[in-house]
Amino acid sequence: MDNRHINTEPLWKLFISLMGLLVVACLVLFAYLCLQKPIKNYLNKPTYSHKQLEEMARKRAIQRDKERSENWNLVEKGIHVKTGLKADPNLQVVIGACTSCHSAQLISQNKATRQGWKNMIVWMQQTQGLGDLGANEGIILDYLAKHYAPKETGRRNNLDTEAIEWYILNVEE
Amino acid sequence: MINKRRTFIKQSLQASLLASIGANVVFSKYLPEGINLLGLDHETKSFPGKSDLLTVLNDRPINIETPAHLLNDKLTPNNLFFVRNNGLPPTSIDVDNWTLEISGESAEQTKSYSLQELKSRFENVSYNLTLECGGNGRSEFNPPAKGNQWTTGAVGCVKWTGVRLKDVLNDVGIRSNAVYIGYYGADTHLSGSPDKTSISRGVPIAKALENESMIAWAMNDQDIPLLNGHPLRLVFGGYPASCSGKWLTKIIIRDKVHDGQKMTGKAYRTPCSPVAPGAKVDDKDMCIIEDMPVKSLITYPKTGAVIQQSQKLPIAGHAWTSSDNITKMEYSIDFGMSWKPCVLSESENKYAWQHFEAELTFPEPGYYEVWARATDTEGNTQAMLLPGWNPKGYLNNACHRIAIKVQ
Numbered sequence: 001m002d003n004r005h006i007n008t009e010p011l012w013k014l015f016i017s018l019m020g021l022l023v024v025a026c027l028v029l030f031a032y033l034c035l036q037k038p039i040k041n042y043l044n045k046p047t048y049s050h051k052q053l054e055e056m057a058r059k060r061a062i063q064r065d066k067e068r069s070e071n072w073n074l075v076e077k078g079i080h081v082k083t084g085l086k087a088d089p090n091l092q093v094v095i096g097a098c099t100s101c102h103s104a105q106l107i108s109q110n111k112a113t114r115q116g117w118k119n120m121i122v123w124m125q126q127t128q129g130l131g132d133l134g135a136n137e138g139i140i141l142d143y144l145a146k147h148y149a150p151k152e153t154g155r156r157n158n159l160d161t162e163a164i165e166w167y168i169l170n171v172e173e
Numbered sequence: 174m175i176n177k178r179r180t181f182i183k184q185s186l187q188a189s190l191l192a193s194i195g196a197n198v199v200f201s202k203y204l205p206e207g208i209n210l211l212g213l214d215h216e217t218k219s220f221p222g223k224s225d226l227l228t229v230l231n232d233r234p235i236n237i238e239t240p241a242h243l244l245n246d247k248l249t250p251n252n253l254f255f256v257r258n259n260g261l262p263p264t265s266i267d268v269d270n271w272t273l274e275i276s277g278e279s280a281e282q283t284k285s286y287s288l289q290e291l292k293s294r295f296e297n298v299s300y301n302l303t304l305e306c307g308g309n310g311r312s313e314f315n316p317p318a319k320g321n322q323w324t325t326g327a328v329g330c331v332k333w334t335g336v337r338l339k340d341v342l343n344d345v346g347i348r349s350n351a352v353y354i355g356y357y358g359a360d361t362h363l364s365g366s367p368d369k370t371s372i373s374r375g376v377p378i379a380k381a382l383e384n385e386s387m388i389a390w391a392m393n394d395q396d397i398p399l400l401n402g403h404p405l406r407l408v409f410g411g412y413p414a415s416c417s418g419k420w421l422t423k424i425i426i427r428d429k430v431h432d433g434q435k436m437t438g439k440a441y442r443t444p445c446s447p448v449a450p451g452a453k454v455d456d457k458d459m460c461i462i463e464d465m466p467v468k469s470l471i472t473y474p475k476t477g478a479v480i481q482q483s484q485k486l487p488i489a490g491h492a493w494t495s496s497d498n499i500t501k502m503e504y505s506i507d508f509g510m511s512w513k514p515c516v517l518s519e520s521e522n523k524y525a526w527q528h529f530e531a532e533l534t535f536p537e538p539g540y541y542e543v544w545a546r547a548t549d550t551e552g553n554t555q556a557m558l559l560p561g562w563n564p565k566g567y568l569n570n571a572c573h574r575i576a577i578k579v580q
Contacts, residue, residue, distance in 0.1 A: 101363040103233040129364040169478035
């Protein structure tokens with residue numbers, strides 16, 4: 001009898017290690033195949049300077065503004081975006097009668113009672129070529145008196161501390 | 174695409190107007206070719222020759238004002254100078270063939286000058302003149318006053334170059350019965366109607382003959398920006414800026430107070446005698462504004478500064494008046510209870526704004542307002558509350574205020 005003992009354990013270990021490596025290699029290959037595209041994209045991704053990023057943001061903002069303003073009916077927070085006027089079922093009547101000569105900003109800046117608005121319309125009719133508004137006059141005055149009514153502000157308003165943009169000022173010595 | 178949609182909107186609006194008010198189409202007959210309902214164009218816009226940092230009150234007609242902290246320069250840069258348009262600026266300007274006609278009941282003759290003739294025939298002069306819109310500060314009146322709601326920025330001071338108005342008027346000949354001059358410009362009425370003038374104001378003959386009353390072609394040694402009246406305008410310091418006609422084509426010497434557009438009714442007029450806020454005032458009881466009141470503006474720092482109590486806060490600004498000079502400039506950090514003096518510069522010439530500076534310390538942390546007030550040669554100073562209420566909200570010279578937080 002051959003008493004020489006053959007120790008097979010190292011062989012087994014080698015075999016298992018090789019199998020493990022094979023599995024890992026397969027996994028890596030599989031992962032590479034799946035992620036090939038994103039990795040490529042990442043490697044080729046251009047880098048932008050701060051300036052370029054700002055410029056891109058600006059272009060996006062302009063595009064957004066454009067899309068908003070092309071959207072005739074867009075209303076945000078109760079404001080008709082296209083004109084800046086307060087949204088209302090009768091808004092179209094006001095736009096039709098009041099925005100051919102000047103922008104709607106001249107209207108939204110002003111505040112008056114119904115009579116005050118009536119006086120402005122009469123002034124424009126007598127001196128600025130505004131025509132007779134017919135049956136629409138009442139509708140327009142109702143709209144203006146409702147949305148652009150005066151607020152009581154006393155002899156002088158407080159500074160609007162809510163609206164002020166506070167900033168740290170470092171005064172050089 | 175955009176155009177199509179606008180046209181569609183225009184048509185449908187006109188149609189709906191027609192349907193609702195019969196034959197009375199309010200505006201469409203005045204709607205010029207290619208110009209649709211511009212009031213609908215509410216996009217952010219920039220304007221030729223003007224910085225995007227200005228505040229747009231109205232884009233048709235163009236009315237833009239300058240935030241106080243952008244007026245810190247000794248002379249206002251052209252792109253920061255405010256714009257008050259009543260109509261539409263001329264669209265084509267032929268500088269080589271531009272003429273100025275002088276005529277009127279009280280002119281000895283009718284005479285025309287080309288720009289070149291004005292430049293070569295009369296002494297060329299430069300003055301630093303402050304121009305302020307009569308309605309600057311209108312937004313503060315209560316009850317609210319009608320018109321563009323200017324806050325503090327319808328003012329600026331630049332170096333104007335041109336000729337003296339009196340030299341040109343004398344060259345034409347002024348009859349002894351002359352009372353007023355009136356101007357016409359090349360701008361058009363908002364409605365597009367050729368029979369309407371957007372604005373045609375003027376000044377009493379004595380004002381027209383002052384040394385500093387000018388016909389100008391340059392602002393800070395450059396062409397006047399289109400929106401400020403290129404190629405030629407009048408400039409009268411100390412009077413509402415509306416007297417200083419832009420895109421100037423004609424001056425008439427009148428034997429009575431000029432009665433052009435915006436000279437009559439309530440325009441650029443205040444009640445002849447003081448009235449209670451909100452009072453109804455008849456047109457016949459309204460008087461033309463002449464001299465503008467003494468006023469000042471804090472241009473540094475921008476309102477909203479947060480500082481450490483250990484810091485001294487420098488402030489700076491300008492003050493102006495229609496009288497000879499500003500003689501005193503003061504600030505208060507305790508809501509007018511005590512006033513301290515500022516360092517004040519001399520005036521370059523009459524109607525130039527003067528500059529002030531001071532260095533402030535604050536006694537303890539908290540919320541402060543810096544108030545500024547100027548006093549002129551005649552002893553006039555600025556109100557802290559709103560001065561005399563008037564229907565159209567002119568002449569608000571209440572002291573300027575900025576907010577400061579001290580930590």
